[in-house]
Amino acid sequence: MLYIVLVLVLAALGLLVAALITANSLWAWISIGVSVVAGLLLLFDxxxxxKKRAPVEESADDSAEDASDETESAEGEEKKPEDAEQTVLMPATGELGDAEDTPEPQRGGDPGEEKSAPEDVAIVSELExxxxxxxxxxxxxxxxxxxxETRDTIPLGIGEARQLGFTPCAxxxxxxxxxxxxxEKA
Incomplete structure (x- = not known):
């Protein structure tokens, strides 16, 4: 559909150029008509x-309700619905804990952020x-x-790293x- 609209817009442009070269207003009106047809095709699309997306969303809502009914098994255990799968970067609720209190790396993720003293931040921001x-x-x-461990690292100056938005490891x-x-050096 978009290709048809693109062809119509290019035709309208060509007709407009023809109207300007020949000073004939008929070409300009035809150009306007072709542009309106292109706009109507876009609106129709x-x-x-x-309309096509609405039934899909309704069926997704219905399947989500069915999935919530299925989350409780016969033993009373709750299963996670398929939509509730978490990635390694986004742990499920309760798995993360308080990152500031635990300096250990989160499961498969990055360690927490160091609570830096303001005087340390002032010193390291100036250094390279x-x-x-x-x-x-x-x-x-x-x-x-x-x-x-074995991760590929990229060397940077500490001041530059802070400017780029990196934060210190806990x-x-x-x-x-x-x-x-x-x-100690000073």
Whole structure:
């Protein structure tokens, strides 16, 4: 349908150019008529897609109700509906706990964020000490962090990492460690 509309719009453009070159208003009116037909086809296609989508949504609602009826088995156990599957990056409710209280890595995910002291943040933001990040994870780490294991790392300066929005790892506490090293040198 979109190809037909595209052809009609291009034809309308060609007719408009012809009207301007020949100074004939008939071509301009034909161009307007072709544009209106293209608009009506788009509107018709939109309505047709909505109408097609409505029964699918209704059947999805019906199947969701059926699934909720099936979630309780004969033994009284509750099964998770198919829609309730969680990814590794989004743990199910209650699995995550309080990330700030537990520095261990969450199941298959990134470790929590270090609670950095404001004076440590001020120091490390100015430095360009090299830390590492892992693609698709929001934390930065010192190279000796146990969470890194065999993951591919990307070296960055700590100031640059903070500017890019990375936050410190709760396991290796890079802010506290690097700020402490900087204080010892000074």
């Amino acid at each position: 939109l309505l047709r897609r909505r 000490t090299e830390i590492v990040v892992v693609d698709e994870y929001p934390r930065y780490h010192v190279t000796s962090c146990e969470w890194l 396991l290796c506490t890079p802010d506290a460690e690097i700020a402490g090293q900087h204080r």
